[in-house]
Amino acid sequence: MPTIDVHTHVYPPSYMSLLRDRTTVPYVRNFPDAPDSTRLIILPGEDSPSTPSTSRGRPIGPEYFDISQKIAFMDVHGIAASVISLANPWLDFLAPEDSPAAAAALNDELQSLCAQHPKRLYFFATLPLSAPVDAVRAEAARLGTLPMCRGVIMGTSGLGRGLDDAALDPIWQALEEQRLLVFLHPHYGLPGEVYGPRKGEYGHVLPLAIGFPIETTIAVTRMLLSGVWERWAGLEVLIAHSGGTLPFLAGRIESCIAHDGHLKKEGRAEKMRSVWEVLKKNVYLDAVVYSEVGLRAAVEASGKDRIMFGTDHPFFPPLDGEETEWLSVKTNYAAIKQAFDGDADAAEAVLGGNAARILKLDV
Amino acid sequence: MPTIDVHTHVYPPSYMSLLRDRTTVPYVRNFPDAPDSTRLIILPGEDSPSTPSTSRGRPIGPEYFDISQKIAFMDVHGIAASVISLANPWLDFLAPEDSPAAAAALNDELQSLCAQHPKRLYFFATLPLSAPVDAVRAEAARLGTLPMCRGVIMGTSGLGRGLDDAALDPIWQALEEQRLLVFLHPHYGLPGEVYGPRKGEYGHVLPLAIGFPIETTIAVTRMLLSGVWERWAGLEVLIAHSGGTLPFLAGRIESCIAHDGHLKKEGRAEKMRSVWEVLKKNVYLDAVVYSEVGLRAAVEASGKDRIMFGTDHPFFPPLDGEETEWLSVKTNYAAIKQAFDGDADAAEAVLGGNAARILKLDV
Secondary structure (H helix, E strand, C coil): CCCEEEEEEECCHHHHHHHHCCCCCCEEEECCCCCCCEEEECCCCCCCCCCCHHHCCEECCHHHCCHHHHHHHHHHCCCCEEEEEECCCCCCCCCCCCHHHHHHHHHHHHHHHHHCCCCCEEEEEECCCCCCHHHHHHHHHHHHHCCCEEEEEECCCCCCCCCCCHHHHHHHHHHHHCCCEEEECCCCCCCHHHHCCCHHHHCCHHHHHHHHHHHHHHHHHHHHHCCHHHHCCCCCEEEHHHHCCHHHHHHHHHHHHHCCHHHHHCCCCCCCCCHHHHHHHCEEEECCCCCHHHHHHHHHHHCCCCEECCCCECCCCCCCCCCCCCHHHHHHHHHHHHHCCCCHHHHHHHHHHHHHHHCCCCC | CCCEEEEEEECCHHHHHHHHCCCCCCEEEECCCCCCCEEEECCCCCCCCCCCHHHCCEECCHHHCCHHHHHHHHHHCCCCEEEEEECCCCCCCCCCCCHHHHHHHHHHHHHHHHHCCCCCEEEEEECCCCCCHHHHHHHHHHHHHCCCEEEEEECCCCCCCCCCCHHHHHHHHHHHHCCCEEEECCCCCCCHHHHCCCHHHHCCHHHHHHHHHHHHHHHHHHHHHCCHHHHCCCCCEEEHHHHCCHHHHHHHHHHHHHCCHHHHHCCCCCCCCCHHHHHHHCEEEECCCCCHHHHHHHHHHHCCCCEECCCCECCCCCCCCCCCCCHHHHHHHHHHHHHCCCCHHHHHHHHHHHHHHHCCCCC
């Protein structure tokens, strides 16, 4: 069974132009104090005047927008097929009137890139979530005409008020009807104040290592608490970074629900879908957790038939540009090898079999 | 081997008086719209005018301050000995000038309670962290004279600027010298905005289930990043709630450190203690994670000789007051039973053997 990467990003050329034209986050720029380094600034505050040039966003090169570099990366790492997706922050920042056309153009561009690499590339589309809900629904409906599309990637802000917003119901309905999986991915992290006064000394570690997975965990828990899966029992979500922290915290979340006086009084607690049930019936997890410990927890929470290999390429590149095999990828490969020591079938399923079956890929 | 509870709280009578005399968080009060329910308000915003009475803080009764109820709880749940600790927010809110005397009085009170129940009660002391550092150090030094003291409980704010504050060094030094373990416990959670506009509908679930463990995870990671364990290699920390989310996120934290351009340029990355090494050499974890999945991850991260049973009593009581055995406790017992199915020695170690050895308890 070939290896399939379900968590791998691109900023297609049209999106790059969009970022280059901007002067507020998100944007791409060469700063005067480091003119040779083109920087991608996507997280709030990454460009504050006090930020050292070495932790100002991240260097960006053709690995972000040149699809031949994606293919080369796949070849080096033994990846047969990739399900590419636009990276954060998608189109969240666009004005409502610009968003539908941009989404349609981007999705067509991704469809075209994939069609040029048959059996090697598929994609998760982007919805114009800042637009009125009818426009979002229309683009979701149009995705059925794009043969390489296998779902949509989505951040945690939804239409601007989070994924527990009842106004999302028509979108969930459209996605459920078309059996389009939602790839749920963080972007906004946590407010900078939670990292304390010394955060500038720690580079991107705290927001990326902790802020990202917590944003995801909160978003999914809000979906659960608001009854999204009670209303849309067929809605399927692939959660980035092995669920954020959901496999580890599921027990605590379930216990807090069972012990909440307010939810009990409102009659909500007993009606609510169990976190464990949602993890096993509605959720898929990628295997981007960088440890055997985390991966095992993900497998125990969701099942070895629901976990799918990913790389997060082109993020987390080797700091020494000369390395060809990426440490971040090797770490995730090693975790799969260790977690499934003696169960080659399960390892193959996680590396590619699950993705091929769940996403109906011809590889 | 008897069962030992290392995560169990009290608000001794003197602390209760302190809370009853206050009118801002933290405080204890009967509200006019629910005069029969004495409420404990300890989390910021729990008393906002828009908060429904059923999610305004939590009911508080003698289980919080009457030590005979602690003993009765222990008897019902088969707990031989408990290492009691003042619950959050400890003395964080006191004026610098009031803090040292309050800490001394509280620690003496806890010593006295424990002495009245030999072999059944030990305690983690409280430091006057809002006072000048010399006063904190003096109280830490005095703890050696209290024979039932086995460490100190501490929140994540330290002297007000977090646990990565270099001004804490004299405290870490004192604790390391006296081999007093730090029981690290959350209180402040995350800023309310991260839970979105519908948070009021979800009772306490989001701040307790997610905010608490993330606060802990961020605090420990900041300690690591700032080099606390490089300077104080003997400093031992018992992390509440099975490490917050540290066992699950350790791989991602390690990977983010290894891939951070700023840390590399500063020469920090290669000097930093590995998260995994700290988990196995400096960290202990309680078994308060409410699931087999979480507990297994904790065991794999820190080792089965470093995990200790806990209840979080008197928090998470049964909502139906008639239950005698607490669901929250049964859930954690069941997780231990499932995680160590077939390894009775490890189960016994986690239930009590580890605590007896690590904390030198005579039970």
